[in-house]
Amino acid sequence: MNHTTDTPLLSLQGLTIALPKGADRAYAVENLSYDVQRGEILCVVGESGSGKSMAANAVMGLLPKGVRPVDGKAIFADQDLLSITEKQHRELRGLRIGMIFQEPMTALNPLMRVGAQISEVFEAHGQLNGAERSIKALELLTEVGLPEPEKAIRAYPFQLSGGQRQRVMIAMALALEPELLIADEPTTALDVTTQAQILDLIIDLQKRHGMAVMFITHDFGVVAEIATRVCVMRQGKIVELGEARDVLANPQHEYTRALIEAIPSDVVPEARGAETDTPLLDVKNLNKVFRSKGGLFKPAREVRALNDVSFSLVKGETIGIVGESGSGKSTLGRCIVRLETPDSGLMSLSGTDFMTLHGESLRRERKRVQMIFQDPYASLNPRTRVGMAIAQGPIANGIPKQKALAQADDLLELVGLANTADRFPHEFSGGQRQRIGIARALALEPELIVADEAVSALDVSIQAQILELLEDLKQKFSLSLLFITHDLRVAAQICDHIIVMQHGRIVEQGPARDIFLAPQQAYTRQLLDAIPGRPEATEIAS
Amino acid sequence: MNFFARFAQNRGALVGLIILTMIILMAISAPLLFPESPWRMVQRPFLPPLELDGFPMGTDTMGRNVAAGLMHGAWVSLLIGLVSTFVALVIGVPLGAIAGYYGGLLDDALMRFTEFFQIIPNFALAIVLVAIMQPSVTSIVLAIALVSWPPVARLVRAEFMSLRHREYVEAARLVGQSNRTIILRQILPNAMSPIIVMASLMVATAILLESSLSFLGLGDPNVMSWGYMIGAARTVIRQAWWLSFFPGLAILLTVLALNLVGEGLDDALNPKLSRERS
Numbered sequence: 001m002n003h004t005t006d007t008p009l010l011s012l013q014g015l016t017i018a019l020p021k022g023a024d025r026a027y028a029v030e031n032l033s034y035d036v037q038r039g040e041i042l043c044v045v046g047e048s049g050s051g052k053s054m055a056a057n058a059v060m061g062l063l064p065k066g067v068r069p070v071d072g073k074a075i076f077a078d079q080d081l082l083s084i085t086e087k088q089h090r091e092l093r094g095l096r097i098g099m100i101f102q103e104p105m106t107a108l109n110p111l112m113r114v115g116a117q118i119s120e121v122f123e124a125h126g127q128l129n130g131a132e133r134s135i136k137a138l139e140l141l142t143e144v145g146l147p148e149p150e151k152a153i154r155a156y157p158f159q160l161s162g163g164q165r166q167r168v169m170i171a172m173a174l175a176l177e178p179e180l181l182i183a184d185e186p187t188t189a190l191d192v193t194t195q196a197q198i199l200d201l202i203i204d205l206q207k208r209h210g211m212a213v214m215f216i217t218h219d220f221g222v223v224a225e226i227a228t229r230v231c232v233m234r235q236g237k238i239v240e241l242g243e244a245r246d247v248l249a250n251p252q253h254e255y256t257r258a259l260i261e262a263i264p265s266d267v268v269p270e271a272r273g274a275e276t277d278t279p280l281l282d283v284k285n286l287n288k289v290f291r292s293k294g295g296l297f298k299p300a301r302e303v304r305a306l307n308d309v310s311f312s313l314v315k316g317e318t319i320g321i322v323g324e325s326g327s328g329k330s331t332l333g334r335c336i337v338r339l340e341t342p343d344s345g346l347m348s349l350s351g352t353d354f355m356t357l358h359g360e361s362l363r364r365e366r367k368r369v370q371m372i373f374q375d376p377y378a379s380l381n382p383r384t385r386v387g388m389a390i391a392q393g394p395i396a397n398g399i400p401k402q403k404a405l406a407q408a409d410d411l412l413e414l415v416g417l418a419n420t421a422d423r424f425p426h427e428f429s430g431g432q433r434q435r436i437g438i439a440r441a442l443a444l445e446p447e448l449i450v451a452d453e454a455v456s457a458l459d460v461s462i463q464a465q466i467l468e469l470l471e472d473l474k475q476k477f478s479l480s481l482l483f484i485t486h487d488l489r490v491a492a493q494i495c496d497h498i499i500v501m502q503h504g505r506i507v508e509q510g511p512a513r514d515i516f517l518a519p520q521q522a523y524t525r526q527l528l529d530a531i532p533g534r535p536e537a538t539e540i541a542s
Numbered sequence: 543m544n545f546f547a548r549f550a551q552n553r554g555a556l557v558g559l560i561i562l563t564m565i566i567l568m569a570i571s572a573p574l575l576f577p578e579s580p581w582r583m584v585q586r587p588f589l590p591p592l593e594l595d596g597f598p599m600g601t602d603t604m605g606r607n608v609a610a611g612l613m614h615g616a617w618v619s620l621l622i623g624l625v626s627t628f629v630a631l632v633i634g635v636p637l638g639a640i641a642g643y644y645g646g647l648l649d650d651a652l653m654r655f656t657e658f659f660q661i662i663p664n665f666a667l668a669i670v671l672v673a674i675m676q677p678s679v680t681s682i683v684l685a686i687a688l689v690s691w692p693p694v695a696r697l698v699r700a701e702f703m704s705l706r707h708r709e710y711v712e713a714a715r716l717v718g719q720s721n722r723t724i725i726l727r728q729i730l731p732n733a734m735s736p737i738i739v740m741a742s743l744m745v746a747t748a749i750l751l752e753s754s755l756s757f758l759g760l761g762d763p764n765v766m767s768w769g770y771m772i773g774a775a776r777t778v779i780r781q782a783w784w785l786s787f788f789p790g791l792a793i794l795l796t797v798l799a800l801n802l803v804g805e806g807l808d809d810a811l812n813p814k815l816s817r818e819r820s
Contacts, residue, residue, distance in 0.1 A: 133741055366718040379709035383731045383813055389710075392727075424813040437713075444717060508659030 008035035009180055009212045010059065015072035015082075017054050017063070019448040028054040028067060029030075029236040034428035036180065041206060041213040043223045045259070046233035047459040048430075052216050054236075056182045058082065059508065060099055061089040066431065076180070095125050098173030102185040104165035105414050108157040114141070114168050115153035121175040140171040145201060156378045163194035170201065177209060184216045189322040191486065196530040199225050199421070218459060219467075220263050224248055231258045262460040264489035278350070281313040281336070281448055286345035289332055305331040306342065306502040313448070313497075315350075318474065318481040320491030320512065323501035332501070333450045333484045335485050338362060350447065367397055367444035374453035376433035380425040386436050387412070387421025393444045404443075411439040415469060431462035442473065450482045455490065467494055488527055548810040555806020561799035565616055565792070572613035580610040580766040591784050600784050602775065611766045612788055618767040619796070622683055622752045623745040629687035631741060634694025639725055641695070642702025653699070656692045664689045668751060672760045679762045682755060686748045696738055701733035735808045742804025746797035753793065768793055 015032040019025065029051040036042050046052040057063050059074050059081055074081040077096065081089070090114060093099070101107040109117060118140060119133035128136060134153070141149035144167040157165055166186060173181055183202065187195040203226055206213050214320075223230055227244035232255070240253045251257045288306040305328045313319050323329040334340040335346065338354065347355040349368060357365055370393075373379035380389055390411055391404035399407075409421050415435040425433060434454065441449050451470070455463040471494060473479060485491050491498050492512050498521065499509040508521040519525045550556050572683075578584070585594065589601040599608035605647045641652040659667075668685045674679035705711060706729060755761055755767025761770045768789040775785030 181793060337716055341713065363718045363720065366716055369716075371713070371716055373709045375709060379713055381710040381714075381728055381732065383726075383811075384710075390716065392719060396717055396723065398720040426813065440713065440717070 009038045009076065010036040010214070011073075011075040012055060012059075013073045013075065014373065015055060015058065015069050015074060017051075017058055018068060018070045020066035020522070024049075025236065027070075027236050029233075032072070032236075034231050034238065034241055036212045036214050038179070038212050039206075039210050040228040041203070041215055041226050041229060042229050043227035044214065044231045044233060045217045045218065045220065047218055047259075047461065049235070050233045051236040052218075052233045053184050056099075056214060056216055058182055060093060060097065061086065074527055077301075080175045085254065091125070094173075094178070095176045096178050096179045098176070098178035098181065100166070100169050100173050100181070100183045100186045102188055104162050104169055104189065105171055108165055110157050112156075114155050114157065114160070117185055118168070118172050118175060121172055123420075125176060132152070136175070137171075140175055141168070143166070143205075144171045144174070145197075146171075161194075162190055163198060164400060166190065166194075166198055167201065170205070173203060174209070178211065180205070180212045180214065182214045182216070186215075187222065188218070192530040192532075193324065193397055193526060195222075195532065199409075199532065201285075202226065206539070215474060219532065220248070220460070221258055225532045232259070234285070235379065250412060258461060261466040264464075264493045278315040279312050280315045280317075280350050281482075282346070283312065283336070283350045284310045284346040286310070286332070286335060286347065287343045288328075288335060288340065289343055304328075308333065309345070309504075309506055311499055311509060313449075313482065315480055316478045318483055318495045320485060320495030320498045322481045322485060322488050322491050322498055326503070327501040328504035329484050329486075329501050331451055331504075333371070333452045333482065336448075336482065337369050338366070338448050339371075364397075367393065368446055369445060369448045369450065370441040370444055370446040371448060372434070372437050372441050372451040372454040374456055376430045376437060377457075379437050380433055385422050385424060386417075386428070389425070389436065390421075390440045390443050393440065397444065407443065408439070411443055412436070414442075415439045415475075429462075431458055431466060434458060434462075434466055438466075438469065440475070442477070445477075448480045448482065450484065452484045453486065454483075456486065463490070470494065487531075488516065489531060500527070544630070549806050552806040552809050554802045555809070558799040558802025559805065562803055563596065565620065565796055565799065566615050569617035569620055572610075572617060575660055576607065576610035576613055578610070580614040581606060587686055588778075588782050590782075591742065598652070599788050600782070602771070602785050603778055603782070608771070608785065608788055611771050614766045615768045615771060615789065616792065618679065618762070618765045619749050619752060619769070619793070622679065622686065622767070623749040623796075623800075626683045626686035626690065626748045627741055627744045630691040630694055630744060631737070633687065634691035635698050635737065636697035637691075638698025638700075639702055639730065642699035642728065643706055643721070643725055649699070652695075654694050659689070660692045665751070665754065669758065669760060672755055677755075677760050679765060682752055682760075682762060683757075684698055686751050689751075690736055690744055690748065694737070694740060694744075697736055698733060698788075701736060702729055705729045705732055731811075734811055738804050738808045738811070742800045742807075745800045749793055749796060 006047070012035070013033050016030050017028040019028050024386040032055055034042070044052045044055070053499055058069050061081070063069070069082045076092070106231040115134060115137045122128045122133045122136065138149055138153055141152055146152045146164055146167050152160070160168065186200050190198060199222065202213065205211070209262070217223065223244060227459070229501070230240070230242060230244045230247045231238055232240040233249070234255050238248060240251065240256045247256060248260065251260055286306050287307040290303045290305055292301045309332060311319070321329045321332060331340060335342045338357070342355060345355070349351070352365065354365070380386070387405055387408045390408035391401070394407060395401055405421070412418060412420055417432060417435055428436065455466050458466060467490065470481070474481060482496055483491060495512045497509065498515040499511045500507045500515065500521070502523050507523050508515060508519065515524060516528070519528060543577070583605040584607050585597060585601045585605050587601055587603050589597055591600040592598060593600065597607055597609065597614065602608055602611070614805065637652055637656070641649040646815040668689045671685035671688060672681055673686070711724060711728050714724050752761070752767060753772060756767050756769035757773030757776070759773070761767055771789040772786045779786055
């Protein structure tokens with residue numbers, strides 16, 4: 001492979017892909033031209049709906065039904081990928097172009113052992129015999145750093161963690177030593193620490209095999225971490241294309257600048273201090289164990305989701321609860337709003353014992369603590385108009401319907417969605433739905449709001465807007481907020497105090513500034529180090 | 543867009559509605575067009591269709607007018623189909639909803655009770671029930687309803703079990719809505735699609751079940767129904783095809799129309815117009 005470096009490996013020339021009729025725009029991508037050079041990592045960055053994955057899908061011949069390229073070329077190894085037959089395409093896939101998908105949970109066949117799935121790649125291209133395939137599969141698993149590869153090769157996907165599955169996916173993509181690796185948001189579904197490991201692995205493999213990598217992501221932090229060059233996309237068009245260093249340090253287009261600015265920075269705002277010292281929520285020694293009933297052949301399983309958790313929240317204060325998946329942070333939130341009942345411990349809300357309430361008395365007290373949910377698509381009833389969705393709470397608490405609906409109108413205006421009360425949820429975007437969720441939580445004038453990963457499903461720029469809105473409302477109504485997130489940076493932006501959790505325990509707690517700038521515990525430091533693109537972010541900030 | 547406009551967007555549903563309206567009109571106009579009892583022998587037996595004026599569908603083995611039987615039978619078949627489905631829904635939906643929403647022991651108890659009905663073959667139970675209660679329209683409706691509610695309960699329970707953990711249901715619990723409101727306002731509307739589809743199929747099966755009962759001679763002896771007509775014609779199917787063909791066609795069209803209407807209703811009730819998905 002001693003081509004000269006100036007012939008690009010993959011070259012997109014004026015690629016235009018049409019969307020089916022009735023879509024929100026006519027073309028998924030329009031007049032798209034960029035090259036992927038041998039041995040480089042090109043990051044294609046954009047928010048959801050920017051068409052960043054479309055070009056990759058066209059290259060792989062995996063465009064969804066009804067979406068077709070209408071113009072342009074995609075030259076790979078002297079052939080136009082858009083005009084070759086399906087059979088030719090199939091030969092290229094896997095052999096010369098490898099791909100990693102976003103969702104490691106669903107990209108693997110749940111009923112096939114990992115080793116067999118890797119061997120299948122060789123089988124599909126008629127390479128090696130049975131024994132050689134298993135040996136090669138083992139080598140690959142070792143190379144992608146799966147612990148105990150001899151065991152892993154016989155494992156089923158459900159026995160592996162998300163990060164391990166993504167390693168298996170990478171092993172499959174690498175099996176035939178492709179010249180181009182397309183990675184479509186491969187780390188989005190993973191925890192920060194796992195994400196950092198996978199990114200390292202990709203960089204390492206890219207260097208060792210000299211592949212070109214086309215890395216699709218929405219996260220500028222990831223870009224800073226791995227990219228050689230960056231291509232920023234917006235609504236199907238390229239906004240900016242250039243060396244990663246230049247684009248990050250000196251973005252030319254205002255959209256790029258906005259995206260980079262929207263990354264929660266490392267500059268922690270000055271401690272604001274709570275306005276009062278009236279304790280609002282007092283949690284002492286909270287415990288919660290989830291038990292799954294054992295069957296004939298499987299032992300009962302116990303998961304300690306909360307282990308002696310104690311903290312207190314002062315009125316008007318915002319506390320951030322940070323941890324990776326499985327740390328018990330969501331369980332804590334759900335216990336506090338009483339969607340789960342803790343096994344033992346004490347929980348009082350400005351003096352009332354909130355833990356022993358049940359039945360009708362709980363129903364009456366519920367309005368004092370409200371929640372903003374993670375998934376803006378799942379948290380609104382698709383068959384209820386949004387005005388009604390907001391008014392339902394007050395109505396359930398005895399406010400007349402007319403008045404409650406009028407209030408809902410006001411609340412919608414407050415969150416920036418005036419005159420939308422009679423629409424259905426599907427008519428709104430993700431960020432707008434999250435605003436509706438916030439309005440619903442506010443409708444009952446609660447003393448405490450628990451926000452469970454309220455911004456993690458949103459694009460960075462939308463995320464920044466929602467955080468701003470929350471900040472704004474906090475000032476206006478002197479809200480107390482429990483902000484649950486996996487992202488320390490987000491927590492540092494909005495919270496007064498931060499609690500770091502791991503395996504159901506509180507690892508560290510203290511003022512946001514101290515936790516972020518001078519973490520005491522090794523785990524907290526590990527979390528901070530894993531945040532992608534940190535050094536660069538600090539550079540820009542300073 | 544109003545409800546009907548949304549309904550009419552589905553062409554098939556519109557066709558179904560037209561067929562169904564025609565069948566209902568047929569049932570209503572039967573006493574006007576054929577004021578005499580459909581049981582009366584009015585001509586010689588085995589008169590083929592279109593042979594004599596006033597007998598467009600011929601006569602049956604006893605010289606009764608097939609057209610009159612078909613029109614009068616429409617009323618009974620539709621009535622039995624709709625009422626028995628309604629009764630089955632009234633039993634099945636609340637049972638399934640409660641079992642699915644509350645879970646636990648209540649769920650176990652209700653489901654064992656449901657299984658008690660499910661282990662007996664549908665048709666056998668229906669025969670026994672009708673035989674015990676004496677054949678009449680009421681007993682047939684009841685028997686059909688009693689054998690067809692368990693699948694409804696099962697379906698509703700499954701829907702409720704998957705919907706009760708949705709975030710919007712949790713949000714409704716958080717704002718303090720009562721269990722009853724949550725079941726009726728939050729979960730049930732979202733479980734409607736499969737219920738409607740199932741109900742439209744159930745009307746069809748009920749009509750068929752009534753046909754089978756009549757076929758065995760367990761129909762109401764006082765009313766003419768499509769099932770009875772097919773049943774009575776079975777022995778002469780080779781000599782007189784029209785005796786089973788016309789009622790058979792009527793059943794087919796009714797069932798088809800109901801399915802089409804059911805699908806259209808489902809679309810119209812869904813704010814997202816799910817048929818647009820590609």
